[in-house]
Amino acid sequence: MNGMRCDCSSRNLTFIPTECPRNTSELYLANNDLDLLGKETFTRYTQLSFLDISDCNITSIDQSAFNNLTQLKNLKFLNNPLKKFQSNVLAPLTELRVLSISHILLSTYPRESWSDVCRITALVCDDGPSNGTFSEIFSAMKNLNYFEVDYQSVVIHNFTFQSFKRTPLKQLNINGHLRVIEIDAFAPLELLSSLIIPNQNFLKLSKTLPALHVFENRKMNELDLSNNFKNYGEYVISADLFAYIGNICVKRLSLGWNGIRRIDAIAVQKMKYKHCLEILNLNNNDFDYHQDLIIFYLNFFI
Numbered sequence: 001m002n003g004m005r006c007d008c009s010s011r012n013l014t015f016i017p018t019e020c021p022r023n024t025s026e027l028y029l030a031n032n033d034l035d036l037l038g039k040e041t042f043t044r045y046t047q048l049s050f051l052d053i054s055d056c057n058i059t060s061i062d063q064s065a066f067n068n069l070t071q072l073k074n075l076k077f078l079n080n081p082l083k084k085f086q087s088n089v090l091a092p093l094t095e096l097r098v099l100s101i102s103h104i105l106l107s108t109y110p111r112e113s114w115s116d117v118c119r120i121t122a123l124v125c126d127d128g129p130s131n132g133t134f135s136e137i138f139s140a141m142k143n144l145n146y147f148e149v150d151y152q153s154v155v156i157h158n159f160t161f162q163s164f165k166r167t168p169l170k171q172l173n174i175n176g177h178l179r180v181i182e183i184d185a186f187a188p189l190e191l192l193s194s195l196i197i198p199n200q201n202f203l204k205l206s207k208t209l210p211a212l213h214v215f216e217n218r219k220m221n222e223l224d225l226s227n228n229f230k231n232y233g234e235y236v237i238s239a240d241l242f243a244y245i246g247n248i249c250v251k252r253l254s255l256g257w258n259g260i261r262r263i264d265a266i267a268v269q270k271m272k273y274k275h276c277l278e279i280l281n282l283n284n285n286d287f288d289y290h291q292d293l294i295i296f297y298l299n300f301f302i
Contacts, residue, residue: 003047008032016041026050030076033057037065047071054078054100061085066092074098077105078126084108090116100124103149107135114140122146128153128176129160138163145169151176154202156185156211164188171222172196178203181211189214194222201227205234205241212244219276220250226281227257235261235286242267249276256283 003025008017013032020027024045034056042048046068058080066072072093078100087110090096096119103125109117114137121143128151129135138144144167151174171194178200186192192215197208208225223245229235242263245253250273260282271277 003049009052016044018044020045023047025071028052029056030054031056036060036062038062039064040067041065043068045069049095050074052076054080056080058082061089063087063089064092066090069093071095076100078102078124080105085110085113087113088116089113094119096120098122098124100126103127103129103135106137109137111136118142120144124148126150132157133159134161134163136163139166141167143168146171146173148173149175151178154179156181158182158184158187160185161188165190170194176200180207183210184214185211187214193220195220196222196224197228198224198226199228201231203228204232205229205237209237209241209244212248216244216247218248220248222252222254223248223250224252224254225258226254230257230259235259237263237267239264239267239270243270243272246271246273249273251276252279252281253277254281256281256285258285260285261287 003023004021005026006020006024007028008020009028010031013029014034016029016034022044025047027045027048027050030052034053036059039062041062042051042065048069049071051069051072051074054076055078059082061082063086066089069092073095075093075096075098079102082105085105085108091113099120099122104127106125117137118140120141123141123144123146125148128149130152132153132155147169154177156178165188168191169189170191172189172192173196178197179202181203186195208228237260246267
């Protein structure tokens, strides 16, 4: 019999339910009141590959709580009041690849147990570092390819990603309320191929595009800067600014919903890697007729 999905979300549960089939592979327990996860809490559900225990008011996790979950690949543990981890709590999860968790909580994971997270390939954090720099635990994540974060500060500093120097990160999604990205902020991300920073509202073109210089002559799959630059009156992308994009061999570029009125025609002509661009999204900007001709050129003659 194949694995099953069991949804026990939002039922005011104070314990792990026992009515789900033993071969349940996906268990949804979000929005309950579990409080604590005791010894070998999930013994009944040894075939789980997905577990969501977000918003469950969890304040304590026994060191053996996740014993027997040797097939678990995806764990969601967001918005719980747990203050810190005991050592090796995640050690039984030898197949864990996707983790959703608070950055503040993750940063408490004991250094002597960092090997427990070395197999994680995708990480989602619903908060960012309060001091502007990500936890050193990222240096142990030697298989991390994807990172999505709700960044809490308004500035990405040159030192923000220092702990990622040994991390093979390929895709970075940043949500939040950014105002400034310092010029060498992304320098530690030497393997990054997709950078997605949408819906920031308070960024300036002049405080964002220069930070792309670290990707010069690099191949990238995607650069998404949609809906970021409407509020500060910088609606013209000069040749100098556009060069920070044009000097990247990027396949998919999105600058939509930014209120852009003009991209300097010389900038388009001088794009170093026009031949790399496969998809260009400039929807919902404020270009005039002359600029529309340039966009036509970009779409059909590069």
